[in-house]
Amino acid sequence: MSTAVPVAELLALPFLQRALLAGLLTGALGGVLGSFAVLRQLSFFSDALGHSALLGLSLGIVLGLDPTLVLIPFAVLFALGVHRLVRSSRLPADALLNIVYSSSLALAVLTLSRARGLQGGIERLLFGDILGVTSHDLQLILGLLVLAGSYLLLTRRSQILLTIDEPLAVSRGVDADRHRLAFVVLLAVVVAVSIKAVGVLLISAFVVIPACAARLACGRFGAYVALAAALGAGGAVLGLLLSAVFDLPSGPSVVLVQALGFLLVLALEAGRNALAG
Amino acid sequence: MVEMVLAVSDLSVRREGVTVVDDVSFELAPETDTALVGPNGAGKSSLLQALIGILPRRSGEVRVLGARLGPRGQLPAAIRQQVAYLPQTLALGGRFPVSVAEFVGLGWDPPGPSLPWTGGRARRSAVAAALAKTGCADLADRALSELSTGQLKRVLLSFCVVRPRRLLLLDEAQAGLDPLAAEQFHQLLYQLHRSEGWTILQVSHDLDMVRRTSDRVLCLNRSLRCSGSPDHALSAAELERVYGRDWVPYRHHHAPGPPA
Numbered sequence: 001m002s003t004a005v006p007v008a009e010l011l012a013l014p015f016l017q018r019a020l021l022a023g024l025l026t027g028a029l030g031g032v033l034g035s036f037a038v039l040r041q042l043s044f045f046s047d048a049l050g051h052s053a054l055l056g057l058s059l060g061i062v063l064g065l066d067p068t069l070v071l072i073p074f075a076v077l078f079a080l081g082v083h084r085l086v087r088s089s090r091l092p093a094d095a096l097l098n099i100v101y102s103s104s105l106a107l108a109v110l111t112l113s114r115a116r117g118l119q120g121g122i123e124r125l126l127f128g129d130i131l132g133v134t135s136h137d138l139q140l141i142l143g144l145l146v147l148a149g150s151y152l153l154l155t156r157r158s159q160i161l162l163t164i165d166e167p168l169a170v171s172r173g174v175d176a177d178r179h180r181l182a183f184v185v186l187l188a189v190v191v192a193v194s195i196k197a198v199g200v201l202l203i204s205a206f207v208v209i210p211a212c213a214a215r216l217a218c219g220r221f222g223a224y225v226a227l228a229a230a231l232g233a234g235g236a237v238l239g240l241l242l243s244a245v246f247d248l249p250s251g252p253s254v255v256l257v258q259a260l261g262f263l264l265v266l267a268l269e270a271g272r273n274a275l276a277g
Numbered sequence: 278m279v280e281m282v283l284a285v286s287d288l289s290v291r292r293e294g295v296t297v298v299d300d301v302s303f304e305l306a307p308e309t310d311t312a313l314v315g316p317n318g319a320g321k322s323s324l325l326q327a328l329i330g331i332l333p334r335r336s337g338e339v340r341v342l343g344a345r346l347g348p349r350g351q352l353p354a355a356i357r358q359q360v361a362y363l364p365q366t367l368a369l370g371g372r373f374p375v376s377v378a379e380f381v382g383l384g385w386d387p388p389g390p391s392l393p394w395t396g397g398r399a400r401r402s403a404v405a406a407a408l409a410k411t412g413c414a415d416l417a418d419r420a421l422s423e424l425s426t427g428q429l430k431r432v433l434l435s436f437c438v439v440r441p442r443r444l445l446l447l448d449e450a451q452a453g454l455d456p457l458a459a460e461q462f463h464q465l466l467y468q469l470h471r472s473e474g475w476t477i478l479q480v481s482h483d484l485d486m487v488r489r490t491s492d493r494v495l496c497l498n499r500s501l502r503c504s505g506s507p508d509h510a511l512s513a514a515e516l517e518r519v520y521g522r523d524w525v526p527y528r529h530h531h532a533p534g535p536p537a
Contacts, residue, residue: 039373154390161383164373164421167331171362171446173354173388215374219420224374 010244018138019130019197019244023236023254025141026194027206029148031232033187034211035225036152039163041093042187047204048097049078049191052104054200056192057125058111068137068193075192079184128199128251130240141193148186155179160221197240199251205258210235213262216269231261280343282307282444282476283328288337290320290327297323299500300337305444310470310477312487312507315497316520321480322365324497325446328478329362342443354387361437363447367421367429377424377432378404378417384436407439411465427458431465438469445470447479451486459483463490484511 010016037046056074060067082100086093112122124132152159161169162179170176187207195203210231218224239254283305290298297320305311313321326332328339330350339346344356352360361384381404386396408414411434416424424432430450437445450466451459467490470477481487487494487507494510496502496519503515 153393156393157383157386157391158388160373160375164375164380165364165367167326167364168362168367170331170350171329171360172384173352173357215372218374219376219422221373221375221379 007241007245010241015131015133016240016244018135019133019240019250020237022133022138022141022197023240024233025145026190026197027210027232027234027236027254028229029141029145029190029232030194030206030236031210031214031228031230032152032225033148033183033190034207034209034232035214035228036159036163036183037187037207038211038215040183042184043204043208044094044097045082045184046187046191046207048082048101049075049188050195050200050203051101052078052108053192053195053203054125055104055108055111057195057200058108058115062111062115067196068140071192071195072189075188076185079188080181083181083184123249124199126199126201126251127249128195128197128202128254130197130243130250132196137193137196144189144193148190151182151186159183197236197250198254199249202251202255205255206232206236209255209258209262213258213265216262217265231258231265235261280307281305281340282342283478284338284340285328286338288324288327288339289335290323290332291335292323292332296335297499298327298497301497301501302337303495303501303504305476305478307443307476308470308474309492310467310490311479311493311495312491313478313480313495313497314482314484314487314511314519315502319498319519321497322448325362325448325478325480329360329446331362354389358387358440359443361442361445363433363437363445363450365449365452366426367433372422375421376417377413377419377421377435378408380421381407381432381435381439384439403439404435407435410438410469411435426453427455427462430454430458430462434462434465434469438473441473443474443476445475445477445479447477449480449482451481451483459486484516487511 037043053071053074056071057067059074060070063070078100082097085096085100089096158169158174158179161172161174162176166176191203191207194206198206211228213231214224214228218227235258236254239257240250242248242257243250243253281304285304286302288298288301289296299320301324313324315321323332327334328341328346330346330352333348333350341352341360342356344353346352382400384407385400385403405414405417408417411431413428413431413435416428416432421429421432433450447466451462454462463486466477469475488511491507493505494507495504496510496515498519502519503510509515
């Protein structure tokens with residue numbers, strides 16, 4: 001490991017400022033979407049999407065396009081395709097997702113093996129790169145945050161009902177099909193824009209870990225979502241800072257910080273239960 | 278002529294290519310309590326779900342309070358608010374972090390997008406009144422996941438009374454309750470049926486309870502086999518037509534009329 005760089009010096013760097021801001025926003029967004037996704041059994045969906053996104057990225061590289069421009073349409077198509085596949089097939093969703101993501105991953109690796117001069121680049125795609133966040137990406141993330149935030153805020157009652165019990169939600173007049181599709185597309189786009197900083201291998205932790213930690217600690221909806229957002233954003237910022245200071249890959253740093261947060265909540269809850277019982 | 282709360286004509290429902298409800302027609306008069314009985318797999322839940330658009334119907338027509346149920350299960354919002362459906366149990370009730378008061382509040386709001394700050398005070402007082410009516414006032418701040426089955430059923434009834442409703446569809450409300458809790462639940466339902474002026478259609482396996490409290494019985498085994506007063510529809514001959522020859526009338530003892 002190389003020597004640590006003073007934090008103040010690092011914070012003056014524009015690329016790190018961008019990365020931290022992007023981490024803060026996508027971390028919060030991942031936490032909020034995750035708080036629904038985890039309970040709707042979409043954890044594996046975000047995992048499969050992350051792995052499949054490597055295909056989108058490698059196609060972008062071969063065609064010489066901006067990865068973000070390729071990733072978002074890829075993620076939307078992936079979400080629509082998988083949604084349709086799962087609905088129309090009698091096979092279990094996790095098995096179908098496994099087929100889709102292994103074949104995408106295989107195709108991606110073959111594509112990359114043909115693209116010359118990318119050997120150093122693959123690691124960045126797999127584990128994330130904080131140098132990769134452009135100001136253009138930042139604008140995109142901000143727009144997405146506003147869009148996702150207002151959608152979830154305006155339809156939160158429908159979202160809660162849908163997550164608790166779908167027939168009950170439909171009986172109250174919630175259009176379950178449309179909301180489910182919209183949510184999956186939104187989740188896919190958020191995963192796609194977060195991939196640059198975290199990498200394709202670990203992106204699903206971004207959605208899953210903060211929400212699970214918050215679920216352990218909270219019995220009320222408002223507190224649950226707020227804590228998931230805070231853990232997501234806090235984990236991302238702290239992880240990216242550590243990665244910059246100690247020159248570590250950014251994705252694993254973020255995920256480890258979030259996992260430590262999860263363990264902390266787990267320990268606190270165990271302690272609280274021991275005291276109460 | 279009295280306007281029917283629910284009018285079903287020639288309703289058929291298919292599930293995964295199999296006809297589970299075949300050409301069913303019936304009507305529910307205001308403030309009646311009708312039981313839907315039949316063997317397992319007879320299509321009782323499917324019928325109930327098709328009435329409110331949870332399952333698509335293949336053919337036939339459903340009118341709720343005079344409004345036609347659309348092909349994709351659409352109902353005008355004002356009509357939808359007057360109908361409540363109670364599932365057997367909540368698919369994810371135990372795992373979603375929501376308090377009892379928050380959950381009951383979800384039954385108050387009309388569907389569709391809403392701003393977070395709308396309806397705060399009106400919702401709060403409606404929730405408090407609903408919890409009081411169902412004896413759940415002490416549960417308001419508890420997490421939905423901490424409730425016993427009996428408590429959860431009462432909270433589901435609060436979800437129904439949080440707004441004035443006219444039609445209540447219950448899918449085996451007593452499932453999972455021990456005999457005492459089932460009896461208590463039924464007493465509460467009977468009392469609310471009277472005081473709220475509900476029209477009830479409930480799937481039930483407890484023929485004994487049906488005999489005592491229902492005004493009318495519909496016997497379903499894919500198609501409607503018989504309907505009428507409990508005394509007629511639950512006679513030995515009629516039951517054999519619905520359940521088959523091997524049916525044994527377990528727990529059969531006659532109690533005097535419905536509780537006052």
